[in-house]
Amino acid sequence: MQNSRRGAVDPFIVMDVMEAARAAEAAGRSVIHMEVGQPGTPAPEGARRALAKALEEDALGYTVALGLPALRARIAKLYGEWYNVDLDPARVVVTPGSSGAFLLAFTGLFDAGDRVVLGKPGYPSYRQILRALDLEPVEIETKPENRLQPVPAELRDTAFDGLLVASPSNPTGTMLNKDAMEALVGLCADKGAAFISDEIYHGVEYEAKAVTALEVSDDVVVINSFSKYFSMTGWRAGWMVVPPGMVRQIERLAQNLFICAPHASQVTALAAMDCEEELQGNLAVYAANRKLMLEGLPKAGFDRIAPPDGAFYIYADVSHLTDDSRAFAAEILDGTGVAVTPGLDFDPARGAGTLRFSYARSTADIIEGLARLQTYMATRQQKP
Numbered sequence: 001m002q003n004s005r006r007g008a009v010d011p012f013i014v015m016d017v018m019e020a021a022r023a024a025e026a027a028g029r030s031v032i033h034m035e036v037g038q039p040g041t042p043a044p045e046g047a048r049r050a051l052a053k054a055l056e057e058d059a060l061g062y063t064v065a066l067g068l069p070a071l072r073a074r075i076a077k078l079y080g081e082w083y084n085v086d087l088d089p090a091r092v093v094v095t096p097g098s099s100g101a102f103l104l105a106f107t108g109l110f111d112a113g114d115r116v117v118l119g120k121p122g123y124p125s126y127r128q129i130l131r132a133l134d135l136e137p138v139e140i141e142t143k144p145e146n147r148l149q150p151v152p153a154e155l156r157d158t159a160f161d162g163l164l165v166a167s168p169s170n171p172t173g174t175m176l177n178k179d180a181m182e183a184l185v186g187l188c189a190d191k192g193a194a195f196i197s198d199e200i201y202h203g204v205e206y207e208a209k210a211v212t213a214l215e216v217s218d219d220v221v222v223i224n225s226f227s228k229y230f231s232m233t234g235w236r237a238g239w240m241v242v243p244p245g246m247v248r249q250i251e252r253l254a255q256n257l258f259i260c261a262p263h264a265s266q267v268t269a270l271a272a273m274d275c276e277e278e279l280q281g282n283l284a285v286y287a288a289n290r291k292l293m294l295e296g297l298p299k300a301g302f303d304r305i306a307p308p309d310g311a312f313y314i315y316a317d318v319s320h321l322t323d324d325s326r327a328f329a330a331e332i333l334d335g336t337g338v339a340v341t342p343g344l345d346f347d348p349a350r351g352a353g354t355l356r357f358s359y360a361r362s363t364a365d366i367i368e369g370l371a372r373l374q375t376y377m378a379t380r381q382q383k384p
Contacts (some may be wrong), residue, residue, distance in 0.1 A: 006133070006134060009128040009131055009132055010124070012124060012125065012128075012345065013326065013341070013345040014035055014036060014341045014345055017035045017329060017333070017339055017340075017342070018036055018339070020339070021333060024333065024337065024339075029337050031333075031337050031338070032338045032339065032361075032365050032369035032372065033358070033361055034340050034341075034357045034361075034366075035329075035339040035340055035341045036339075036341075037170060037228075037311075037313065037358050037360060038227075038360055039228065039231040039233065039282065039312075039360050040360060040362055040365070041231045041282050041285075043231055043232045043272060044271075045278060046271055046272070046274065046278070047230075047268045047269070047271040048268070049271070050268065050270070050271035051264055051271070054267045055264075058267075060263040061263065062259055062260050062263070063263050063266060064260065065251050065258070066094065066247075066251055066254065067092070067094020067239070067260070067266060068094065068267075068270065069089070071094055071270045072092040072093075072239075073089040074270055074273050075089070075094075075239050075273075076088065076091075076092055079212070079214060082202070082203075082212075083209075083211075085212065085215060087214065087241065088244070090247060091241050091243070091244060091247060092241055093239060093240045093241075093250050093251070094237070094238075094239050094261045094266060094269075095237075095240055095254070095258070096236045096237070096238070096258055097225055097227065097237065097238045098200050098223050098224065098225035099129075099236075099238075100238060100257075100258055100261070101223040101224075101239065101240040102125070102126070102129055102223065103129065104240065104250050104253050104257070105221050105223065105240060105242075106130060106133055106135060107133065107253055107257075108242075108250050108253055109161075109162060109194045109196075109221070110133075110161055110162060110194070112133070113134065113135070114135050114136065115136045115159060115161050115162075116135055116138065116160065116161065116162040116163070116164060117138045117139075117140055117155060117158065117160045117162065117163045117164070118130075118137050118138070118164055119140055119142045119148070119149060119150040119165065119166075120139045120141050120142060120346070120347045120349075121142070121148060121169075121171055121172060121315065121347035121354070122139075122166065122169065122171075122346060123170045123171075123198070126164055127139065138160055140154050140155065141347075141349070142154075144306070147172075147174040147175075147306070147307060148169065148174055148306050148315075149167070149169065149174055149175075149180065150165060151183070151184075152183050155187060156187070160193055161193055162188075162193050162194035162196060163184060163187075163194070163195055163196070164198065165181075165195075165196070165197055166197075166198035166199075166200075166201075167197070167198075167199070167210060167211070167310075168202075168204065168205065168210060168308075168311040169201075170200075170311060170313060171341075171343070171346045172306040172308070172315040173307075173308030173309055173311040173313045173314070173315065174308070175205070175208070175211070175309040175310050176211060177208075177211060178211045178216070181197075181211050181215075185213060185216045189217075189219070195213065195217070195219075195221070196220070196221045196223065197212070197213035197220060197221070197222045197223065198223050199212055199213075199223065199224045200223065200224055200225045200227065200238075201228050201229070201310050201311040201312075202224060202310075203230075203279070203283070204229050204283065204310050204311055205309065206287055206309065206310065207309065208309065210310055214241060219243050220243070221240060221241070221242050221243075222240065223238070223239075223240045224238060224240070225237070225239070226238065226269045228311070229279060230269065230272045230273070230279065231279070231282060232265070232268065235262070235264075235265040235268055236262060236265055237261055237262065237265040237266060237269045285362070285363055286312050288363050289312070289360075289361075290308060290359055292359075292363070292366050292370060293357065293359050293366065293370070294314070296370035296373075296374065297314060297370070297373070299370075299374050300370065300373040300376075300377040300378075301321065301377045301381065302357075302373075302377075304316060304317035304318070304320070312358055312359050312360040313356055313358055313359070314357040314359065315346075315357075316354060316356075316357065317353060317354055318353055318354060318355050319352075319353030322352075322353065323352055323353060324352060325343050325351060325352050325353060325354055325355055326342040326344055326352075328342070329341065329342045332373070332376070335376050335380075336373060336376045337372060338369045338373055340356065340357055341355065341356040341357075341358070342354075342355060343355055
């Protein structure tokens with residue numbers, strides 16, 4: 001049989017790095033994982049208990065396509081708690097992870113050939129999903145002086161049908177303040193283009209609260225997930241908030257594409273939202289790790305970094321050290337047992353000179369990883 005053109009998307013390089021790290025561990029090496037954007041902690045204890053109870057009492061069959069009503073209501077309540085936004089639960093759609101939300105958003109908003117603007121560097125699956133749906137990703141090279149976030153001046157002369165932003169961003173951790181968010185939402189309104197806000201790292205912020213696009217407008221699509229702040233990556237539970245007139249369209253798509261998000265994951269997610277003490281404890285670990293990274297990476301020669309306002313990443317310009325970040329990441333893994341991600345995933349051009357370091361694991365791992373990097377890079381720099 002013949003493969004489709006739509007399926008010819010690029011691989012996700014970080015997955016290759018993870019496999020190399022797994023192989024090194026299988027061979028008996030100690031590996032520090034700074035490559036993957038995944039909390040080292042499980043779903044909150046109270047959430048796991050709630051699921052254990054449900055497993056004894058409930059068949060956990062299909063739910064309605066939009067998600068458990070109690071979970072949708074609790075998500076809506078979160079917007080009041082975090083942002084003082086009064087959100088109608090009817091606008092909340094529970095999805096199989098944020099990936100399911102992107103599929104629903106892209107299919108619900110755009111037709112084949114439509115152009116969707118993305119900032120580079122950015123999460124690679126955005127452009128791959130768009131291509132698989134016969135949509136055209138229009139990648140804008142963001143600038144360090146704009147915190148590697150898109151700005152209206154870069155887009156006014158560009159024809160597009162949608163704009164997707166991420167704040168905090170993967171891989172940089174930089175955020176849009178309210179003025180910047182308002183300017184981009186306003187530009188899309190002027191152009192009659194859709195605005196999609198990826199807010200998956202909300203809750204993982206350090207010096208200022210992230211701004212949700214719902215503080216600016218109701219005519220936006222917001223996507224979030226239980227993967228990061230709620231420490232539920234493998235559970236595949238996410239959500240999206242859509243304008244009222246879009247709910248039925250998304251519901252029909254969800255019914256046919258997914259039937260529903262996993263029932264067990266929805267039960268767990270609902271309980272996780274009330275495990276605030278444990279979640280804040282996780283955040284305190286990320287904050288401590290961030291401080292260690294900001295102090296320790298420059299000592300290893302990685303001193304050209306984007307300001308990490310949120311998420312749990314450091315994005316470093318290493319163009320003074322290499323012009324092949326993939327080979328450099330492999331060298332670091334081989335020489336130190338520290339797995340890092342080459343920037344080529346996030347920016348196919350400039351990414352040859354960048355690396356992403358994740359600090360989502362334990363503080364002990366971060367301390368050990370930094371020590372290994374500092375020792376290795378000091379030795380490397382001394383070589384003729």
